[in-house]
Amino acid sequence: MKRLSGRPAKQPTVPRRKRMSGEERKAQIVRVATDLFAREGFKGATTREIAGKAGISEAVIYKHFSRKEDLYKAIIDSRCSNPGGEPRLLSMLKGKEGREVFVIIASFLLEEHRRDSSFLRLLMYSALERQSLSELFINTRGLEFLGFLESHIQSLIKTGEMRKVDPGLAARAFIGMVEHYSIAQELYGAKRFFSRPERKVVEAFVDIFLNGMRRR
Amino acid sequence: MKRLSGRPAKQPTVPRRKRMSGEERKAQIVRVATDLFAREGFKGATTREIAGKAGISEAVIYKHFSRKEDLYKAIIDSRCSNPGGEPRLLSMLKGKEGREVFVIIASFLLEEHRRDSSFLRLLMYSALERQSLSELFINTRGLEFLGFLESHIQSLIKTGEMRKVDPGLAARAFIGMVEHYSIAQELYGAKRFFSRPERKVVEAFVDIFLNGMRRR
DNA sequence: CCTAAGTAAGTGAGTGCTTACTATACTCCG
DNA sequence: CGGAGTATAGTAAGCACTCACTTACTTAGG
CATH class of the missing domain: 1.10.10.60 (Homeodomain-like)
Known part of the structure; x- marks a missing residue:
């Protein structure tokens, strides 16, 4: 016989769980x-x-x-609005200049994603399933960081240490190398077929980028 | 009254559809x-x-x-095993050399993904949901193409037109710039916040890369 | 050429299970 | 006591997948 709704009297014999606020x-x-x-x-x-x-x-x-x-x-x-993300990177960059800035950024990104790919996965899933939410990611975590790099490059162009290249594109070129490599290795499983020590990867990418941006 | 199973007699009054082999x-x-x-x-x-x-x-x-x-x-x-993919690109590259090779590759990738993002989406979804299947993608479409680029770069290094850099990393650096930009624009919706004419993007990326690989 | 048997193609109404979400009752603690 | 927190036991809708059966097409035999 079915009850219309509601519960039958129950015996609370089961071990009770911890309460939480x-x-x-x-x-x-x-x-x-x-x-x-x-x-x-x-x-x-x-x-x-x-x-x-x-x-x-x-x-x-x-x-x-x-x-x-x-x-x-x-x-x-x-x-x-995470503590573990870009703010930490930006503080690591305080007072650094020249080549080291780019080495720190590349190492940070590679290491962060290797250590915990869940941010990367959330970002990708949200881009695919819920495009509007991924723009939140882009806005808060992506653009702020890209903006920093962009203006850093801009100032290097102004002082003549780099040649004149659209700084938005230059910043995206650098991040692209690093991020795409990281995504391929961690998410596409490319590390099964290709692998290099992280230090070598960073060196190579920073070399190509800085050399590519040098005045001839 | 219900039949035990099977269908009730039905009247074929609905407009019939085309049959297919x-x-x-x-x-x-x-x-x-x-x-x-x-x-x-x-x-x-x-x-x-x-x-x-x-x-x-x-x-x-x-x-x-x-x-x-x-x-x-x-x-x-x-x-x-698609006709529309890399084979077409490789044939476009026949007989081309120097800077033009890289311009063609970058333009091809950007255009292909802008025109039809479904390949990109399938690839990303399969990486997230069904990692084993994404390795199929990597193997057939990714590695073959990367291998081509890698050996092209290798030969440019041998002739002294490029400086000595791990060709695997160099190839991934170039593809990374282009692909990551493309993914960001098309899938993350970044084009709402940043946009440049495709020609300018290609020029900038190829410039940075080729200049970055030049002997000093 | 006609027709009937044989078969490939297709269907509508399921099955059993899982899903997001809910209604209600019990319990602990301030 | 009262309300926040939790449990039990739902519900309706949605899912992959199946089944008994029909329909359209092909073809062999007279």
Whole structure:
């Protein structure tokens, strides 16, 4: 016989779980979900799996986020205003000049992506599945950083250390070499067929770029 | 009253559709599905949607492909042994030398991806969702082409027209600039914030690269 | 040339399972 | 007590995939 709705009286014999404050729980859900969305994409990651990994029931997720989409947005937001990202790089660059600036940038990007590819995966998934959200990424993490590099190059052109090249394109050329290599190695699995020590890669790319930008 | 199974007698009043031979139909399914898988990914594209766009019932798909996965593999295969891809580029390069080789390669890639981003999307989706399949892409389309460029650069180094740089890294640097720019513009939506005429982009990238590889 | 048997192509209505999301009741703690 | 937090047990819709059956086309025999 079926109940119309509601619950039958239940016996609370199951071992009870730890309670958490709302914000703790929310942060934990975001953490777990970030990992899953990065691995499986928005459509591939299920609320059930997220709840399972967090050790709670699906209903708890919906106490904190009214729709799956909202949880996804929260993740993108948290990744955009992240402590671990570009700010750290920019501080590493303080006081550095010449060739070293480019070496630091290239090493940073290669290392960061090798260490944790989830940011890269989230970015790519959001570009493919949810184009509008990927623009958030672009705006907050991409453009700020590209803008820095662009104006750095611009000033090197002004002092005559580099020849006159559209600084926007030059910056994109440099980032492109590094990022594309990183993506190919980590995500496309290209490292199965081609591999060089990270130091050599950085040296080669920085060489080609700086030499390419030198006045003749 | 319900039948135990089987169909109720049906009246064939609906306008009948064209019949197709098996191979025609199979090719059509692959064509329609390519488009959908490229837009939505493996998980995002549904068999129902594919059938709908092809104007057939889902069951027909399963006459030709025993699982959805098989259809996906067929698409990857067909895209790998494609007439429209690298062979065309390689023939365009016949007899060309010097700077022009690099201009042609860069223009080709930028134009190809702008015209039809579905190959790029399939590649990226397969890297994220189905890593093993993306290696098929890499092997057939990527490595062959990279290998060509690599050995071209190698020979330029031998004749002394370029300085000594790991040719594998040099080739990846050049392709990286171009591909990453293309991906950023077309897939990340970066063209909303930054745009240059294609000719200028090609010129700048080729300049930086060739100048960067010149003997000092 | 006509017709009927044989078969490839196609269909509509499922199956069983999974999904995002919800309604309701219980419990712990301030 | 009251409300935040959690659990149980849903629901309706959507998914890949199947089945029993029909229809269109081909072809062999008179």
